[in-house]
Amino acid sequence: AQKVTQAQTEISVVEKEDVTLDCVYETRDTTYYLFWYKQPPSGELVFLIRRNSFDEQNEISGRYSWNFQKSTSSFNFTITASQVVDSAVYFCALSEANSGYSTLTFGKGTMLLVSP
Amino acid sequence: DAGVIQSPRHEVTEMGQEVTLRCKPISGHDYLFWYRQTMMRGLELLIYFNNNVPIDDSGMPEDRFSAKMPNASFSTLKIQPSEPRDSAVYFCASSPLYGQGAGDNEQFFGPGTRLTVL
Numbered sequence: 001a002q003k004v005t006q007a008q009t010e011i012s013v014v015e016k017e018d019v020t021l022d023c024v025y026e027t028r029d030t031t032y033y034l035f036w037y038k039q040p041p042s043g044e045l046v047f048l049i050r051r052n053s054f055d056e057q058n059e060i061s062g063r064y065s066w067n068f069q070k071s072t073s074s075f076n077f078t079i080t081a082s083q084v085v086d087s088a089v090y091f092c093a094l095s096e097a098n099s100g101y102s103t104l105t106f107g108k109g110t111m112l113l114v115s116p
Numbered sequence: 117d118a119g120v121i122q123s124p125r126h127e128v129t130e131m132g133q134e135v136t137l138r139c140k141p142i143s144g145h146d147y148l149f150w151y152r153q154t155m156m157r158g159l160e161l162l163i164y165f166n167n168n169v170p171i172d173d174s175g176m177p178e179d180r181f182s183a184k185m186p187n188a189s190f191s192t193l194k195i196q197p198s199e200p201r202d203s204a205v206y207f208c209a210s211s212p213l214y215g216q217g218a219g220d221n222e223q224f225f226g227p228g229t230r231l232t233v234l
Contacts (some may be wrong), residue, residue: 032219035222039223042227043205043227043228043230044226044227044228045207045209045224045225046225046226047223047224050221050222091159092185102220103149103161103164104161104223106159107158107159108158109158109159
């Protein structure tokens with residue numbers, strides 16, 4: 001069975017600090033997808049990134065970057081120069097793609113608090 | 117596009133009452149998902165539909181829960197009778213099909229319905 005672990009329940013940083021959110025996953029499949037979602041205080045989940053298991057290139061989008069390492073089954077998310085607006089709960093999720101019935105399994109989430 | 121629309125945004129009801137949550141997915145999306153979020157259990161998938169057909173309802177907690185999708189633009193999640201432990205935020209999400217499985221693609225979430233059962 002697939003599993004996603006976000007060991008950090010809550011992280012507090014001061015604005016402009018860099019912060020990394022950890023995500024470790026378990027799967028027996030060779031083909032799978034990894035996701036990050038953001039849930040701001042307003043409550044709606046917002047898609048951030050989708051990465052398939054065959055693409056281990058790191059990705060950067062503005063202040064956001066993602067480090068995918070199959071060797072350690074990790075898909076970590078770094079925010080550079082954090083801002084107060086980054087305060088949210090961040091979820092890592094996994095989907096196994098070897099069947100037509102794959103669904104998303106979410107981690108428990110990491111609450112990020114960025115103070116001014 | 118307006119995104120996924122859910123109603124009501126907040127619902128307060130008394131134990132034993134019937135509750136109906138509504139969702140309008142993004143037009144053209146093939147999949148519709150219902151999730152429940154609680155502090156204890158996190159985000160749980162309850163049921164999902166593909167082209168209006170229920171595919172996997174193994175996450176539905178009990179027979180008190182039922183979901184329907186009569187057409188491509190509307191779905192309901194019904195709880196009858198409701199209990200205090202059903203209090204949670206219920207999310208509807210939709211996604212297009214460009215992978216092999218329902219979970220392969222980015223899902224677009226609605227704002228959620230916060231349900232409180234007294």
